[in-house]
Amino acid sequence: AGVLEVAFGGGEPFAFPGFAELVARLHDETPLAVHATTNGLLLTPSRLAAVREKLGELRLSLYDDNDWRATIGRLVDARARFGVNLLVLPERLAALEALVFELVERGCRDVLLLSYNGADRAQHLSPPEAEDLASRVSLLHRALGGRARISLDVCWGERMASVPRLLERADCGAGRDFLVLTSDKRLAPCSFH
Numbered sequence: 001a002g003v004l005e006v007a008f009g010g011g012e013p014f015a016f017p018g019f020a021e022l023v024a025r026l027h028d029e030t031p032l033a034v035h036a037t038t039n040g041l042l043l044t045p046s047r048l049a050a051v052r053e054k055l056g057e058l059r060l061s062l063y064d065d066n067d068w069r070a071t072i073g074r075l076v077d078a079r080a081r082f083g084v085n086l087l088v089l090p091e092r093l094a095a096l097e098a099l100v101f102e103l104v105e106r107g108c109r110d111v112l113l114l115s116y117n118g119a120d121r122a123q124h125l126s127p128p129e130a131e132d133l134a135s136r137v138s139l140l141h142r143a144l145g146g147r148a149r150i151s152l153d154v155c156w157g158e159r160m161a162s163v164p165r166l167l168e169r170a171d172c173g174a175g176r177d178f179l180v181l182t183s184d185k186r187l188a189p190c191s192f193h
Contacts, residue, residue, distance in 0.1 A: 005056065009037035020050035027054040037061060037085065040071030048078040059112070061085045069106065076107035083110030083149075088133060089123050096136055097143075104148045111148060113137065115155045130156070 006026065013019050013036045026034045033056040040060050051058070058080055062068045075082045084103055088096065100111055113133070116123040125133060133156075140150050 003032065005033035005035065007035040007037070009059075012039055012042060014038055014042035014047060020047055023051045023054050035059070039063060039066055040068060041066055043071055043074055045074060045078065048074060048080055052078055052080060055081070058082045059085050062087075072103070072106045072108060082108070083112060084108050085112050085114055087114045087116060088125065089116055090125055090129055093125070093129055093133060093136075096133070097140060100140055100144075100148075100150060104144065109148045111150045112153060113150065113156070114153045117155055 008016075008019070016022075023034055023036070026032050034054065035057045036051075036055055037059040038061065058075070060068065060071060060075065060082055062084055072082075072084075086092075086099070086103075092099070103111055115125070137150060137152060144150060
């Protein structure tokens with residue numbers, strides 16, 4: 001049907017019985033690029049070995065209540081291609097740089113900063129905090145000097161006036177388009193999708 005890739009997430013894909021076999025089958029029998037997002041709790045060395053080089057990208061969502069440092073160690077040991085999803089909340093803003101540098105030191109080469117989009121207003125960044133985040137991201141980008149990529153999910157766009165945009169929209173369109181045109185003129189899958 002012309003689909004180019006499939007990304008598993010929205011729960012814990014590794015909890016699905018036979019997930020590694022499904023990844024292998026999709027890799028071996030289709031032209032699809034296969035990706036997954038995980039909290040890492042079920043990522044054992046044997047599961048990582050089963051999907052190694054069959055996943056285009058594995059994204060690790062960081063949570064305060066799981067041992068993400070150990071999971072990153074397993075990912076690095078398995079030489080897995082991985083990136084990290086980091087939910088930016090007001091209480092995390094002050095320590096953002098330290099956390100990103102720790103991730104890079106541990107072997108992460110791609111950090112995606114996600115915005116909270118739920119109903120709890122206390123978890124949303126205020127307009128001044130969003131501008132502070134934009135400044136921090138700009139400084140981090142320069143400080144990382146190409147050692148790692150730091151990016152913002154498309155949902156930040158309307159909240160940060162200083163972030164460059166190629167197109168202006170009334171909303172992010174996540175529920176409609178499932179893709180985004182980035183500020184550097186590339187087409188990318190929407191992180192919501």
